[in-house]
Amino acid sequence: MVTNETRRAKAIQQREITTLFMASIRSKHIAESIKEPEDEGVKPNTIRLDLAILSRLFEVAATDWGMASLSNPVKRARKPKLNGGRTRRLQPAQGKEKKSEEERLLEACGERFRPVVQFAIETAMRRAEIANLTWANLNLKEKTAYLAETKNMTERAIAFSPTAIATIKGIPRRLNGSVFGMSENAITIAMRRDRAEAGIENFTFHDLRHEATSRLFEQTN
Incomplete structure (x- = not known):
């Protein structure tokens, strides 16, 4: 069974960024990979989820694949802003409240x-x-x-x-x-x-x- 994450990964593979060696990818390359789907009208949240997959890839490479010196360029790249609308999230404990x-x-x-x-x-x-x-x-x-x-x-x-x-x-x-x-x-x-x-x-x-x-x-x- 193909999961959403697998579909996202396959879609990312069609982007130009995947032709580069991981060690050569910088935040500017991430920025360029963001602009491409933005120009195609892809929703910001979809792009952010794609970036999450790329970020996870760099983290796994650094921790599990022996590429300890590999930095994660996704962390330094600009993230697309979400469209206006509700952004309400569950809040941590505040003030007199002892529980979140x-x-x-x-x-x-x-x-x-x-x-x-x-x-x-x-x-x-x-x-x-x-x-x-x-x-x-x-x-x-x-x-x-x-x-x-x-x-x-x-x-x-x-x-x-x-x-x-x-x-x-x-x-x-x-x-x-x-x-x-x-x-x-x-x-x-x-x-x-x-x-x-x-x-x-x-x-x-x-x-x-x-x-x-x-x-x-x-x-x-």
């Missing part, structure tokens, strides 16, 4: 909804995709999920982190095959209820997707 918003939200969630939130943070999947996820979609051995229908009306595969896999394995099986057993509306209602219980304002379930993609970029930046 994530900790407070997860504590407020019931046993049924808590895995949904944890899974959303780990996978960046949309509410509808999570609500419609079935065990038949999952391949726990390959740590992936196949989504036949998405918001963009295209199929795609999701690669799971160890935390996402652990979350899924802790969920009891349901007779109807649904992984989480919650509709889109039920997820929205639960989020509103538990967010209020946790004392968190101006945060929606969709914001978890932005939180997840931001963390993915930061982990490889």
Whole structure:
């Protein structure tokens, strides 16, 4: 099964930057590789995710491939700015609060909804995709999920982190095959209820997707 990350890597291979030796790549080359998709109309967040893959490649080369002296030019390159819109993220503990918003939200969630939130943070999947996820979609051995229908009306595969896999394995099986057993509306209602219980304002379930993609970029930046 081909994952989104594999598709991104194959697309990157078509760029001119991949004709260079890794040791010769500088931040100016990264900047040039950014301008090319920008001119083609590729969305900033897509470019940032592509940069995350390149950044990870340099980190792996330095730590696992014996190229310890190799620097990571992605870290020094200009990153495309995200388009205007919501940028709300889960905040760390502030002021009198002893716990972060994530900790407070997860504590407020019931046993049924808590895995949904944890899974959303780990996978960046949309509410509808999570609500419609079935065990038949999952391949726990390959740590992936196949989504036949998405918001963009295209199929795609999701690669799971160890935390996402652990979350899924802790969920009891349901007779109807649904992984989480919650509709889109039920997820929205639960989020509103538990967010209020946790004392968190101006945060929606969709914001978890932005939180997840931001963390993915930061982990490889």
